[in-house]
Amino acid sequence: MGKVRIGTVWLGGCSGCHMSFLDLDERLIELSQVAEFMSSPITDWKLHTPIKEYQDYPEVDITLVEGAVVNTDNVEVLKIVRERSKILIAFGDCAITGNVPAYRNLFKVEDVLNSVYIEKATHNQHVPSDRVVVPRLLGKVVPISHVVKVDYFLTGCPPSADSIWYTIKCLLENKQPEFSRENYRYG
Numbered sequence: 269m270g271k272v273r274i275g276t277v278w279l280g281g282c283s284g285c286h287m288s289f290l291d292l293d294e295r296l297i298e299l300s301q302v303a304e305f306m307s308s309p310i311t312d313w314k315l316h317t318p319i320k321e322y323q324d325y326p327e328v329d330i331t332l333v334e335g336a337v338v339n340t341d342n343v344e345v346l347k348i349v350r351e352r353s354k355i356l357i358a359f360g361d362c363a364i365t366g367n368v369p370a371y372r373n374l375f376k377v378e379d380v381l382n383s384v385y386i387e388k389a390t391h392n393q394h395v396p397s398d399r400v401v402v403p404r405l406l407g408k409v410v411p412i413s414h415v416v417k418v419d420y421f422l423t424g425c426p427p428s429a430d431s432i433w434y435t436i437k438c439l440l441e442n443k444q445p446e447f448s449r450e451n452y453r454y455g
């Protein structure tokens with residue numbers, strides 16, 4: 269049997285979930301013996317946001333998606349990734365609930381942009397119009413399940429390395445992860 273194909277995606281998140289993935293430490297070696305990383309910001313820095321980098325997202329068995337959906341690029345990336353993933357996991361609380369990025373839902377988009385790029389800017393005060401610099405923000409930040417079907421929800425801010433390992437191991441062994449308090453918690 270060939271290796272399981274895994275991808276990870278970074279939308280509107282702080283990268284903490286990916287850092288937790290790296291906390292698998294020596295288990296990454298074990299994982300690399302049965303799985304292949306097809307696409308991940310861990311292995312290619314360009315895969316943070318630019319939509320064009322995701323046009324070539326490969327067909328994979330499992331994708332973990334970190335972060336909430338905050339802009340129009342995130343929506344497009346997520347749809348591409350969903351189409352090409354057999355199993356899609358909402359990876360961490362931002363992907364599941366919106367979490368920290370969703371704090372901005374308390375304000376209007378224009379007010380947020382003006383505050384960041386004009387009122388609090390110390391030089392070059394203007395809201396960037398180039399989509400590569402700031403993709404168009406959605407009116408509201410939403411969890412990824414509002415855009416695509418999600419197969420599993422891996423809670424935590426970030427999820428612990430142990431819960432990531434447990435979930436991936438179950439899926440590699442064709443078992444359903446058990447959503448017990450021990451393995452899954454918010455925050």
Ligand code: SF4
Pocket residue numbers: 280281282283284285334335359360361362363367368424425426427
């Ligand atoms: S869930 Fe927490 S660690 Fe993960 S991206 Fe969101 S804020 Fe960062």
